Amino acid sequence: MADKVLMRGTHVLGEAAIRAGCRAYFGYPITPQNELPEYMAAAFAKMKQGVFIQAESELASINMVMGASIAGARVMTSSSSPGISLKQEGISYLAGMELPAVIVNMMRGGPGLGNIAPSQGDYFQATKGGGHGDYRVIVLAPAYGQEIADMTRSAFHLADKFRTPVMILGDGMMGQMMEPVEFPEPVDLSLRTKSDWILDGARNRPSRIIRSLWLDTALEEELNWKLVRKYEAITREITDQEMYLVEDAELIVVAYGTAARIAKGGVHRVREMGLKVGLYRPKTLWPFPSEPLAKLSRNAKHIVVFEMNTGQMVEDVRLAVEGRCAVSFYGRPGGVVSTPEEVARVFSSTYHKVESGETGIGSSYQDEMRAVS
Amino acid sequence: MKKIFSRPASLKDAQFHYCPGCGHSIIHRLVAEVIDELGIRERTIGVPPAGCAVLAYNYFDVDMAEAPHGRAAAVATGIKRVLPDRVVFTYQGDGDIAAIGTAETIHAANRGERVTSIFVNNAVYGMTGGQMAPTTVPGQVTTTSPGGRVPLRDGYPLDLSQMLAVAAGSVYIERTTVSNPKGIIKTKKAIMKAFRVQLENKGFALVEILSPCPTNWKMSPKDSVRWVEEEMTKFFPLKVIKDVA
Numbered sequence: 001m002a003d004k005v006l007m008r009g010t011h012v013l014g015e016a017a018i019r020a021g022c023r024a025y026f027g028y029p030i031t032p033q034n035e036l037p038e039y040m041a042a043a044f045a046k047m048k049q050g051v052f053i054q055a056e057s058e059l060a061s062i063n064m065v066m067g068a069s070i071a072g073a074r075v076m077t078s079s080s081s082p083g084i085s086l087k088q089e090g091i092s093y094l095a096g097m098e099l100p101a102v103i104v105n106m107m108r109g110g111p112g113l114g115n116i117a118p119s120q121g122d123y124f125q126a127t128k129g130g131g132h133g134d135y136r137v138i139v140l141a142p143a144y145g146q147e148i149a150d151m152t153r154s155a156f157h158l159a160d161k162f163r164t165p166v167m168i169l170g171d172g173m174m175g176q177m178m179e180p181v182e183f184p185e186p187v188d189l190s191l192r193t194k195s196d197w198i199l200d201g202a203r204n205r206p207s208r209i210i211r212s213l214w215l216d217t218a219l220e221e222e223l224n225w226k227l228v229r230k231y232e233a234i235t236r237e238i239t240d241q242e243m244y245l246v247e248d249a250e251l252i253v254v255a256y257g258t259a260a261r262i263a264k265g266g267v268h269r270v271r272e273m274g275l276k277v278g279l280y281r282p283k284t285l286w287p288f289p290s291e292p293l294a295k296l297s298r299n300a301k302h303i304v305v306f307e308m309n310t311g312q313m314v315e316d317v318r319l320a321v322e323g324r325c326a327v328s329f330y331g332r333p334g335g336v337v338s339t340p341e342e343v344a345r346v347f348s349s350t351y352h353k354v355e356s357g358e359t360g361i362g363s364s365y366q367d368e369m370r371a372v373s
Numbered sequence: 374m375k376k377i378f379s380r381p382a383s384l385k386d387a388q389f390h391y392c393p394g395c396g397h398s399i400i401h402r403l404v405a406e407v408i409d410e411l412g413i414r415e416r417t418i419g420v421p422p423a424g425c426a427v428l429a430y431n432y433f434d435v436d437m438a439e440a441p442h443g444r445a446a447a448v449a450t451g452i453k454r455v456l457p458d459r460v461v462f463t464y465q466g467d468g469d470i471a472a473i474g475t476a477e478t479i480h481a482a483n484r485g486e487r488v489t490s491i492f493v494n495n496a497v498y499g500m501t502g503g504q505m506a507p508t509t510v511p512g513q514v515t516t517t518s519p520g521g522r523v524p525l526r527d528g529y530p531l532d533l534s535q536m537l538a539v540a541a542g543s544v545y546i547e548r549t550t551v552s553n554p555k556g557i558i559k560t561k562k563a564i565m566k567a568f569r570v571q572l573e574n575k576g577f578a579l580v581e582i583l584s585p586c587p588t589n590w591k592m593s594p595k596d597s598v599r600w601v602e603e604e605m606t607k608f609f610p611l612k613v614i615k616d617v618a
Binding site: 024026051053055056057059060061063064065066067068069070071072073075089090093097199200201202203204207208209210211212213 | 418420428439441447450452454455476477479480484
């Protein structure tokens with residue numbers, strides 16, 4: 001293991017991708033993630049290998065990703081929210097054609113052009129399909145620099161293993177923040193076995209077809225069930241979460257990514273006040289880690305979901321909890337970043353209301369906003 | 374008995390689904406013959422479009438990757454850049470390449486991608502049932518230009534090949550027809566040259582082929598070939614548009 005280095009999140013991601021064997025990158029400039037394509041372009045030039053194209057659009061870049069994946073390369077693209085919307089066409093095809101690829105979304109404020117500040121507004125888009133058709137994308141949500149490195153490594157592994165697109169969901173703050181990171185040794189590409197489905201010319205074998213068109217409804221139905229079986233295997237194997245101070249917690253905060261780091265600061269503050277509050281942090285957003293949360297909800301009195309949006313993951317939390325305990329939401333959309341002090345006030349006021357038997361806590365976003373103002 | 378005619382090795386033993394009088398079957402055969410003659414079948418990857426030729430992967434006996442509508446040039450770019458010693462061709466219709474895929478095509482040409490594009494122009498969206506295409510000529514009746522195409526309302530026919538010739542990365546662009554035997558022979562020569570440009574690593578090459586669509590033009594096959602030669606060629610003249618090979 002090499003020494004620790006201080007790097008910004010986008011550069012960590014680029015370096016980890018290259019060490020995972022990524023030798024093809026296609027992208028289009030958009031803030032706040034431009035340091036990632038810049039890193040890939042510079043690194044490939046220095047290595048004198050790898051394919052880098054700054055494409056004419058996000059649409060073109062995701063289709064170049066498709067081509068490189070078809071040809072057997074470990075391939076990545078990155079963008080931020082509006083650009084990810086444009087890539088959704090290709091992501092649907094990647095899922096349907098069962099092609100591995102890594103897609104990075106450093107989320108910014110939206111909808112529309114929005115702004116370039118950190119946000120978590122794309123949770124629905126990332127975890128509920130995003131493009132057309134009946135499919136899922138593996139969504140990994142790092143919160144720390146080291147986790148960006150580790151999750152990028154596993155993103156390429158999971159994409160290959162399950163022949164499916166994998167998304168790394170970060171935000172503008174995570175991409176810019178510098179943190180100490182240790183990188184694993186590079187993957188030995190010479191040991192990578194050539195897949196038996198790639199297109200590299202029909203030499204000494206029958207010709208192959210990669211497609212997503214199945215005009216026969218029986219075949220299209222079978223493809224859909226095959227994808228479901230794959231998604232079930234993924235759910236069994238990779239679902240992951242961090243649980244922090246949850247053993248005795250009466251109030252559990254659920255947050256991911258940058259929001260989880262802010263929430264952790266809030267949890268520390270209210271713990272110092274003697275309040276039994278813990279943090280549940282999903283590391284995989286799809287598949288969503290429902291079962292451990294369901295178990296916690298049997299003993300907890302209340303759950304607060306904190307997101308940098310108007311309430312998206314809270315729906316998955318409610319589905320996991322199935323009414324066993326009350327769930328309220330607190331969030332700041334539009335690129336606003338809460339402070340640990342701010343969320344600590346939300347946690348403590350919610351905690352005291354629960355203790356005093358008050359009902360209907362945080363039944364709406366406005367209630368929570370009133371609670372802190 | 375001496376065998377003088379057989380199926381090219383680059384075509385599977387499958388019956389084409391194309392309509393009677395359609396040019397696709399002829400063009401498929403010409404592309405397959407060229408791949409055979411160049412001896413590149415085992416290192417060729419084809420990228421068919423969305424459109425009538427979407428099922429081309431059922432006919433060509435080479436590796437085939439179906440592209441989303443209009444994106445063939447981008448998909449081909451990804452394949453070719455990862456495998457530069459393979460031969461990559463796209464096979465696209467006019468709606469695919471000259472409307473929804475205009476940006477991908479122009480930029481692939483401008484980057485000088487070592488890719489060969491076969492552009493089949495029949496002045497109509499065939500597979501979706503005969504709607505107006507970017508190449509529909511003025512006055513031409515389609516299901517979405519029922520009174521005939523009116524340029525100031527519906528736009529003019531777009532000469533994509535001419536636009537591609539402007540891009541510095543394009544090396545060879547020719548427009549031919551498969552509406553008569555002489556045109557078919559010329560088309561094969563053009564396809565051969567377009568593949569050779571790629572094999573010689575020179576840049577982007579494209580052959581635009583005017584092709585009859587009796588079904589959607591609502592004409593007999595005989596009237597269709599005449600319409601190609603008398604009407605389409607007024608807007609899409611047969612010529613070498615660019616050759617810096």
